[in-house]
Structures are given as C-alpha cells and as structure tokens.
Amino acid sequence: xxxxxxxxxxxxxxxxxxxxxxxxxxxxxxxxxxxxxxxxxxxxxxxxxxxxxxxxxxxxxxxxxxxxxxxxxxxxxxxxxxxxxxxxxxxxxxxxxxxxxxxxxxxxxxxxxxxxxxxxxxx
Amino acid sequence: xxxxxxxxxxxxxxxxxxxxxxxxxxxxxxxxxxxxxxxxxxxxxxxxxxxxxxxxxxxxxxxxxxxxxxxxxxxxxxxxxxxxxxxxxxxxxxxxxxxxxxxxxxxxxxxxxxxxxxxxxxxxxxxxxxxxxxxxxxxxxxxxxxxxxxxxxxxxxxxxxxxxxxxxxxxxxxxxxxxxxxxxxxxxxxxxxxxxxxxxxxxxxxxxxxxxxxxxxxxxxxxxxxxxxxxxxxxxxxxxxxxxxxxxxxxxxxxxxxxxxxxxxxxxxxxxxxxxxxxxxxxxxxxxxxxxxxxxxxxxxxxxxxxxxxxxxxxxxxxxxxxxxxxxxxxxxxxxxxxxxxxxxxxxxxxxxxxxxxxxxxxxxxxxxxxxxxxxxxxxxxxxxxxxxxxxxxxxxxxxxxxxxxxxxxxxxxxxxxxxxxxxxxxxxxxxxxxxxxxxxxxxxxxxxxxxxxxxxxxxxxxxxxxxxxxxxxxxxxxxxxxxxxxxxxxxxxxxxxxxxxxxxxxxxxxxxxxxxxxxxxxxxxxxxxxxxxxxxxxxxxxxxxxxxxxxxxxxxxxxxxxxxxxxxxxxxxxxxxxxxxxxxxxxxxxxxxxxxxxxxxxxxxxxxxxxxxxxxxxxxxxxxxxxxxxxxxxxxxxxxxxxxxxxxxxxxxxxxxxxxxxxxxxxxxxxxxxxxxxxxxxxxxxxxxxxxxxxxxxxxxxxxxxxxxxxxxxxxxxxxxxxxxxxxxxxxxxxxxxxxxxxxxxxxxxxxxxxxxxxxxxxxxxxxxxxxxxxxxxxxxxxxxxxxxxxxxxxxxxxxxxxxxxxxxxxxxxxxxxxxxxxxxxxxxxxxxxxxxxxxxxxxxxxxxxxxxxxxxxxxxxxx
Numbered sequence: 001x002x003x004x005x006x007x008x009x010x011x012x013x014x015x016x017x018x019x020x021x022x023x024x025x026x027x028x029x030x031x032x033x034x035x036x037x038x039x040x041x042x043x044x045x046x047x048x049x050x051x052x053x054x055x056x057x058x059x060x061x062x063x064x065x066x067x068x069x070x071x072x073x074x075x076x077x078x079x080x081x082x083x084x085x086x087x088x089x090x091x092x093x094x095x096x097x098x099x100x101x102x103x104x105x106x107x108x109x110x111x112x113x114x115x116x117x118x119x120x121x122x123x
Numbered sequence: 124x125x126x127x128x129x130x131x132x133x134x135x136x137x138x139x140x141x142x143x144x145x146x147x148x149x150x151x152x153x154x155x156x157x158x159x160x161x162x163x164x165x166x167x168x169x170x171x172x173x174x175x176x177x178x179x180x181x182x183x184x185x186x187x188x189x190x191x192x193x194x195x196x197x198x199x200x201x202x203x204x205x206x207x208x209x210x211x212x213x214x215x216x217x218x219x220x221x222x223x224x225x226x227x228x229x230x231x232x233x234x235x236x237x238x239x240x241x242x243x244x245x246x247x248x249x250x251x252x253x254x255x256x257x258x259x260x261x262x263x264x265x266x267x268x269x270x271x272x273x274x275x276x277x278x279x280x281x282x283x284x285x286x287x288x289x290x291x292x293x294x295x296x297x298x299x300x301x302x303x304x305x306x307x308x309x310x311x312x313x314x315x316x317x318x319x320x321x322x323x324x325x326x327x328x329x330x331x332x333x334x335x336x337x338x339x340x341x342x343x344x345x346x347x348x349x350x351x352x353x354x355x356x357x358x359x360x361x362x363x364x365x366x367x368x369x370x371x372x373x374x375x376x377x378x379x380x381x382x383x384x385x386x387x388x389x390x391x392x393x394x395x396x397x398x399x400x401x402x403x404x405x406x407x408x409x410x411x412x413x414x415x416x417x418x419x420x421x422x423x424x425x426x427x428x429x430x431x432x433x434x435x436x437x438x439x440x441x442x443x444x445x446x447x448x449x450x451x452x453x454x455x456x457x458x459x460x461x462x463x464x465x466x467x468x469x470x471x472x473x474x475x476x477x478x479x480x481x482x483x484x485x486x487x488x489x490x491x492x493x494x495x496x497x498x499x500x501x502x503x504x505x506x507x508x509x510x511x512x513x514x515x516x517x518x519x520x521x522x523x524x525x526x527x528x529x530x531x532x533x534x535x536x537x538x539x540x541x542x543x544x545x546x547x548x549x550x551x552x553x554x555x556x557x558x559x560x561x562x563x564x565x566x567x568x569x570x571x572x573x574x575x576x577x578x579x580x581x582x583x584x585x586x587x588x589x590x591x592x593x594x595x596x597x598x599x600x601x602x603x604x605x606x607x608x609x610x611x612x613x614x615x616x617x618x619x620x621x622x623x624x625x626x627x628x629x630x631x632x633x634x635x636x637x638x639x640x641x642x643x644x645x646x647x648x649x650x651x652x653x654x655x656x657x658x659x660x661x662x663x664x665x666x667x668x669x670x671x672x673x674x675x676x677x678x679x680x681x682x683x684x685x686x687x688x689x690x691x692x693x694x695x696x697x698x699x700x701x702x703x704x705x706x707x708x709x710x711x712x713x714x715x716x717x718x719x720x721x722x723x724x725x726x727x728x729x730x731x732x733x734x735x736x737x738x739x740x741x742x743x744x745x746x747x748x749x750x751x752x753x754x755x756x757x758x759x760x761x762x763x764x765x766x767x768x769x770x771x772x773x774x775x776x777x778x779x780x781x782x783x784x785x786x787x788x789x790x791x792x793x794x795x796x797x798x799x800x801x802x803x804x805x806x807x808x809x810x811x812x813x814x815x816x817x818x819x820x821x822x823x824x825x826x827x828x829x830x831x832x833x834x835x836x837x838x839x840x841x842x843x844x845x846x847x848x849x850x851x852x853x854x855x856x857x858x859x860x861x862x863x864x865x866x867x868x869x870x871x872x873x874x875x876x877x878x879x880x881x882x883x884x885x886x887x888x889x890x891x892x893x894x895x896x897x898x899x900x901x902x903x904x905x906x907x908x909x910x911x912x913x914x915x916x917x918x919x920x921x922x923x924x925x926x927x928x929x930x931x932x933x934x935x936x937x938x939x940x941x942x943x944x945x946x947x948x949x950x951x952x953x954x955x956x957x958x959x960x961x962x963x964x965x966x967x968x969x970x971x972x973x974x975x976x977x978x979x980x981x982x983x984x985x986x987x988x
Contacts (some may be wrong), residue, residue, distance in 0.1 A: 050168030
C-alpha cells in the first residue's frame with residue numbers, strides 16, 4: 001500500500017455523457033443547468049444532457065468521488081442552486097480519458113490506411 | 124451503482140423541475156416544433172434517465188419485447204372480450220336507470236297466490252283506486268303498448284304506440300327535448316290509439332327521438348301533425364334519445380283517459396277491475412323503501428278486495444324495483460355468457476401464469492447470479508413489480524381500445540329483445556372494470572407466479588440442473604393445469620347443456636306447420652273503412668288477389684299470429700250458459716278473429732267440427748271455434764261442437780255456438796304452454812288490423828314482394844308491412860337461447876384449446892427437464908413404452924383431478940343454468956359423459972407428442988452432456 005495515486009485506467013473509457021459533464025466542469029464549478037447549457041454550447045447542440053439524466057449522473061459521479069459540492073459560487077447567483085466541482089480524482093479521470101482519446105487520434109493519424117478525407121469524417 | 128434504486132434527493136428533484144421549466148420556456152420562444160421536441164425529450168429523459176425500475180422495464184421491453192408483449196396482448200384480448208360482455212351486463216342489469224332518482228321507481232303487479240298468478244298487469248279500475256287512495260307514491264302511471272301504423276311520405280311502417288295515463292312524464296321525470304308533454308287537461312277525453320273512435324277532441328301525441336329522427340328530424344314537426352292509425356295527431360313534443368319507456372321500440376306516447384275509454388253500457392261501474400293487463404310504474408315518496416311501500420299497498424289492496432270481492436278477492440300487490448324488472452328476462456342468459464367468458468379468461472390467465480413460472484424457473488440462474496454479486500432481494504422483486512406494472516398498463520390499454528371497438532359488434536350480436544341495449548357504451552364503470560380486470564389478471568398471471576421466495580435457493584440454482592426451483596415450479600404448473608381442466612369441464616358441460624336444450628327447443632312441435640308460410644300485416648285507415656261491410660269487402664278482395672298468385676296454396680287472415688309480438692290479443696271472460704261465475708272464479712281466454720281457411724292455411728288440424736266458412740257472415744248466427752285446452756277445461760271429455768258458450772266481448776256477454784275444436788298450438792314460442800283460445804269469424808267482427816298468412820308451394824321469401832304488391836293493388840293507400848316468414852318469427856322467439864348457446868359453445872371450444880395447450884406445454888416442459896432422469900431409467904432397463912406410459916399417466920392424473928374440480932364448479936353454477944335450460948336437467952348424464960370423453964381425448968392428444976419424445980430419448984446422448 002503506497003500513497004502514490006493509483007492509476008485511473010481501469011475506470012476508462014468514460015461514457016460520452018460523463019465525459020462531456022466532466023469537460024464542462026474542467027473550467028470551474030457549475031450548477032446543473034449551467035452544465036447542460038455548456039455541453040450543448042460546446043457541441044453545437046449535438047450532445048444534450050437532459051435534467052433527469054443530468055442529476056442522476058451527478059449523484060453517481062458524486063458517489064464515485066469524481067465531483068463534489070463546491071462552496072465557490074458567484075455572489076449574484078440563486079442561493080438554492082448547488083454548484084459542483086471536479087475532485088482531484090475527477091481531474092485525473094478526465095485527463096486520463098483525454099490522454100486515451102489523444103492516443104487513439106494519434107494512432108488514427110499515423111495510420112496509412114486512413115487519409116484525412118471524407119472517409120475519416122465518416123468514421 | 125450505490126445509488127441503484129435509491130430515492131431521489133428532493134433538492135435534485137426541485138432543480139430538475141426548475142431546469143425543465145426553463146428549457147421549455149426557451150424552447151417555446153424558438154417555436155412550436157422546438158417546444159414539442161423538447162417536451163418529448165424531457166419526458167423520455169424522465170422515464171429513461173432516472174434509473175427508475177419502470178424505465179428499466181420499459182427499456183428491456185423495447186430491447187426484448189417477447190414475453191411482456193405476448194402476454195399483454197393475450198391478456199388484453201381476454202380482458203377486452205370479458206369487458207365487452209360486462210358492458211352488456213352493466214347496461215342491462217347494473218346501470219342506474221336514466222331518470223332522476225331512479226331508485227324511487229317501482230313496477231307494480233297484481234298477484235294472486237291462491238291462483239298461482241303472481242305477476243298480472245293491474246286492471247284499470249284498481250289503478251284508478253291506487254292513484255286516488257295510495258299514500259305510497261308521488262306519482263303513479265299506467266300504460267298500454269299497442270301496435271300502430273304510421274303513414275309517411277314513403278310508405279307505412281308499424282310503430283309501437285304507448286297510451287299513457289296522467290302522471291307518466293312526472294313518474295319518469297324527464298323533460299322533452301323539444302316542445303312539451305301533455306297538460307293535465309290534455310289527459311282528459313282525448314282519443315287513444317286503440318279506441319278507434321273518431322270525432323271529439325283533437326288527438327295529440329309526443330314523439331320518440333328515434334321516430335322524430337326517421338321523420339326528418341325537423342323541429343318544425345312540433346306543432347304539426349303525423350298520420351297514425353288512420354288519423355292525424357298533433358305533435359306536442361319530442362322526447363330525448365335515451366328516453367325508452369317501456370322499451371327502445373316505443374315510438375310515440377298518447378294521453379289515455381281510462382274513464383273515457385271504459386264507460387257506457389258495457390262498463391256501468393267505470394274502468395273494469397277484472398281485466399288485468401296494464402303496465403304500472405310508480406315513483407315512491409322520497410325516503411319510502413319499496414318494502415314499506417309494498418306493505419302500504421297490500422293494506423290498500425285488501426281494502427279494495429273487501430269492497431269488490433267479485434273481482435278482487437285474493438288479489439294483492441307486488442312491487443319490484445324497475446331496474447330489476449327490466450333486467451329480469453335476459454339476466455340469466457347474459458350472466459351465463461359473461462360467466463363463460465370469465466372462465467375462458469381464467470384459462471388464459473392460468474396458461475400465462477404457467478408460462479411465467481416456466482420463465483422464472485429458466486431465469487433462476489440469472490437471478491441467483493444477481494443475488495450472488497450482491498443485488499438485494501428487494502431489487503429483484505422491485506424489478507419484477509415494475510415489469511408486471513408495465514404488463515398491466517399495456518393489458519389495460521389493449522383491452523380498452525379493443526372493447527371500445529367491439530361494442531358495436533356486441534350490440535349487433537346480442538339478441539334484439541334484450542332491454543336497455545341502447546344504453547350499452549364505454550362509460551366510466553366499463554373502463555374501470557377493464558382496468559381492474561387487467562390489474563387482476565396481471566397479478567394472477569404475471570406478478571404472483573414470478574415472485575420468488577427467499578434467496579435460499581441460490582446455491583442449488585447455481586449448480587447445473589437447478590432441481591429445486593424446477594420441481595417447485597412444475598408442482599405449481601401442474602396445479603394450474605388441473606384448475607384449467609376443471610374450468611374447461613364447467614365450460615364444456617355448460618355448452619353441451621345449452622346446445623341440447625336449444626336442440627330441444629327447436630324440436631318442440633309448435634302445433635302447426637311453420638315452413639312455407641309468408642306473413643304480412645295490413646292496417647287500413649279507420650276513417651276510410653268505417654263500416655263493417657267495407658272492411659269485409661276490403662279483406663275479401665285482398666285475400667282473393669293474393670290467392671291468385673302462382674305458388675300460393677292458400678291465404679287467410681287473423682288478428683294475432685302465433686310467435687309474433689305485434690298485433691292485438693284480447694283476453695276476455697267466458698262461461699257456460701246459465702252458469703255465470705262469481706267474480707273471482709271468472710275464466711278468461713284469448714279471443715282472436717280469423718277468416719275462413721285460417722286453420723288449414725296455418726296447418727293446424729281440427730280435432731272436431733268445421734272451420735269458418737263464407738256463410739258465417741254478419742247476419743248469420745254467431746259462432747266460435749275453440750281450442751282443445753278450452754274444450755277440456757269446460758266440457759271435459761264431451762264433444763263441444765254444437766254447444767253454446769257465453770263470451771263477454773264487444774257489445775257485452777252474448778251466446779255463441781261452438782262449430783269446431785282446433786288442436787292446441789304454442790302461440791308464444793316453444794317454451795310457452797297452450798292457453799285457452801276462442802276464435803270468432805272475422806266477418807262477424809271485422810277487426811281492421813289483420814295479419815295475413817300465405818301458405819306457399821315455393822320459398823315464401825320469393826313471394827314476399829309480389830304478395831305485398833298484390834295487396835296494394837286493392838287499395839294503394841293502405842299500408843302493408845312487416846312482411847316476413849313464420850320460420851323467422853319462430854326463430855326470433857329463441858334469440859336469447861341462441862345467444863347463450865352460441866357464445867358459451869364458442870368460449871368452451873376456445874377453453875378446450877387453451878387447456879389442451881396448457882397440458883401440452885406442461886408435459887413437453889417436464890419431459891425436457893427430466894430428460895436425464897428418463898435417460899437413467901432407460902439405461903437401467905425401462906422400455907420406451909413404459910416411459911411413454913409415465914407421461915400419459917401424468918396427463919390422465921391431471922385430467923382426473925381437473926374433472927373432480929370441475930364437478931365441484933358445476934354444482935355451484937347449476938342453479939343459474941337450471942332456469943334457462945329447456946327440457947334437460949343440469950346433471951344430464953349424456954352431456955356429462957360426452958364432456959369427460961371429449962376432455963380425455965383432448966388430454967391424450969396433448970400428451971401424445973411429449974410421450975413420443977420421451978420414448979425416443981437416447982440414453983447415451985442424453986447423459987453425455
């Protein structure tokens with residue numbers, strides 16, 4: 001047993017929904033509705049997370065200790081809104097996933113069978 | 124996974140709600156389509172995204188719809204059929220009547236226990252006394268329905284006209300749809316339909332919605348006139364569509380002044396007390412129970428009897444709630460058919476349950492694994508609950524949709540003479556019934572069989588073969604199949620009895636030849652044919668003109684036809700000369716007018732004497748023909764021909780000589796018994812409305828048009844209608860029997876198939892499960908035939924247990940069946956024996972394939988796995 005953080009690889013890959021939520025939280029704490037907005041904005045409306053799914057996922061992520069409720073909030077915001085932020089574990093999971101995806105993209109680019117053409121876009 | 128099934132945080136719920144509202148607001152701003160898309164996305168999100176058990180069930184339904192959908196459709200179909208029949212039962216028996224405070228309405232009968240006449244229509248004189256002296260009713264009314272002829276622009280039609288006494292519309296408390304009903308003044312002195320009197324005050328009537336509709340539904344008709352029974356009537360109003368008193372056929376109501384109708388020399392005491400024929404309904408005073416009202420009426424009846432012993436001695440009164448009264452005639456048949464359908468539903472339910480048990484057993488390992496990896500007992504139960512709930516919802520939906528669609532067909536198939544059929548509809552009660560039944564069958568068929576007890580079976584379930592759960596499951600399935608067989612026995616016996624009873628009804632000899640007999644009804648204008656000579660001349664020419672047609676053997680006419688419900692039948696007192704009885708010993712007979720050749724045309728033979736001839740005219744001596752029933756009761760074994768009988772009819776009591784005795788006929792259908800009858804030559808009492816019968820050499824339907832056309836050649840203005848055949852009339856008297864027989868037989872057949880499938884499925888499953896055991900048996904020397912015998916014996920044991928269960932069920936329902944059966948006892952041995960034989964054959968057939976499969980098991984390959 002060491003204090004060195006364990007690898008997060010066994011937690012990957014993430015579901016697309018979870019990845020997008022974690023990404024939206026990467027810049028700082030947000031409340032649920034703001035995550036919804038952010039995800040939709042970043043993906044140009046291609047990915048949408050709806051309320052029931054959102055809060056269900058948030059509670060699951062909370063249970064996994066990837067996110068936690070945050071005290072930081074803008075002073076002008078609604079008192080009742082709860083903000084969540086990434087935990088250190090959450091950050092590591094997110095960067096682990098991003099690294100995994102990068103590796104896949106690198107692999108794809110290096111592949112000679114795949115030229116950056118219409119075919120690649122379709123894939 | 125920790126949050127599996129956990130209750131949602133209330134703060135989450137609040138935020139979810141706020142977010143959803145905000146999303147909807149934004150979407151609304153972007154347009155209607157965006158809004159709709161968002162709405163559905165949110166709905167799906169709520170169902171699918173919550174991790175809720177129901178959503179899980181829904182998702183698994185979408186992924187693997189097999190079991191849930193099949194079962195729901197099957198159950199939905201059964202529930203729909205049961206609900207359709209329930210809708211009939213509901214309308215005819217259960218539903219409150221469509222009148223204000225319907226529980227206050229009672230039908231009033233006169234009853235005489237000592238003479239075994241328990242339900243006589245009250246007499247006019249007694250009703251008058253009740254109206255003026257009884258303190259039990261808010262209002263009391265009497266009516267009499269007669270068949271009238273309505274003449275419109277395109278021909279004429281028979282309609283049911285109801286002459287009603289003062290208080291009729293107050294008793295039923297219904298306001299007219301258009302115009303008004305009668306004022307108290309209008310009940311006085313107006314002519315009634317049957318009176319035939321002309322002149323005096325203008326006749327008035329109120330139309331039914333149906334008749335008004337068929338006359339063009341013109342609001343201006345109110346205030347105008349219609350031409351009925353030979354004269355013009357002023358239309359005062361139109362009743363709403365659901366006002367059907369006494370039944371849905373009632374086409375018009377006219378005021379009836381009984382004092383006016385019964386006066387003059389014939390009725391020196393006013394309305395008679397000994398002609399018991401009216402229909403009487405009263406509205407009880409609020410808060411008065413039918414029982415205490417009966418008590419009060421009995422006291423009044425006793426007082427009237429003391430005042431008028433000649434007519435009223437021993438006569439008392441009986442009150443029956445109107446709702447009960449209306450459902451009385453069709454109650455048994457409907458309940459039988461409904462019960463049969465319910466049995467069939469039970470069978471389907473049992474098969475589904477059996478399927479669910481088998482499925483559970485086969486999933487035992489999957490469930491055991493889920494236990495083993497830590498899923499709680501509650502999780503699995505909850506998942507099953509959710510699946511069952513989903514199944515119930517789909518079942519209910521299927522049932523409600525199918526029921527709504529099939530109600531029209533049900534009404535069309537139901538016997539037309541069931542009362543209140545027009546009230547059948549998918550009301551709240553029917554829909555709740557469907558939902559409750561759907562819930563019930565899902566609980567019995569899916570929920571209960573799928574519930575597991577404890578996790579004690581984990582270890583054995585994980586072992587190969589899973590013997591414990593399978594044994595337990597197949598014991599339950601065997602019990603279910605035995606119950607199925609029991610229910611099938613009840614259904615089959617019911618179908619057998621009804622079929623035999625119906626065959627018996629059809630075999631009953633009505634007393635005359637019903638084949639090749641065309642009937643039509645003529646109702647000439649009373650204004651055009653006022654004098655007796657005119658009427659005789661008209662009918663003479665009509666009969667002659669039809670007689671000339673090729674294919675016609677003979678023609679005659681009569682006032683009231685056997686098997687027919689239309690026309691006037693008179694019930695009059697008669698006695699031997701010099702032996703006028705005291706009032707309560709008065710004997711009455713049905714009196715009918717017939718033309719010469721009526722009995723030979725009908726094919727009803729004379730026992731002695733002669734038929735009427737052309738010589739029995741207006742000026743000839745008055746003669747009658749009586750039937751054997753009457754002859755026996757008056758003259759015992761002596762020949763009545765040549766003797767004289769006093770008949771109290773038109774113009775008061777007068778002597779008439781018996782010239783012939785005719786054999787008894789069952790005038791009111793095969794179930795009816797012959798009653799005393801007196802026939803008068805039509806020429807001596809030229810009644811205006813007659814039924815013409817035509818004995819044909821060819822198919823009577825082929826002559827229907829020409830015969831009608833021929834009658835119209837005599838006087839094109841005089842209506843000829845209700846053209847039909849005697850066979851059809853006879854058939855119509857057995858409508859309810861046929862309805863019960865057909866449907867119970869249909870359900871019994873379906874039940875037999877269901878039970879057989881159940882037996883087959885059980886045996887096939889058992890053989891498959893016991894493959895290894897059988898292989899071991901065979902390996903140590905059992906022959907294939909002994910293995911097959913094992914399977915067959917199991918099925919026969921099931922059949923035996925089922926038959927015993929069925930016998931118990933039969934004892935329970937035989938009381939209900941007895942009242943509808945004709946000429947056969949509920950324990951008819953032939954029916955019982957046939958049922959057992961059919962059942963054994965079916966069970967053996969069902970076990971044949973599994974038995975063969977068992978016998979062909981190859982011990983070596985079966986044990987290798």
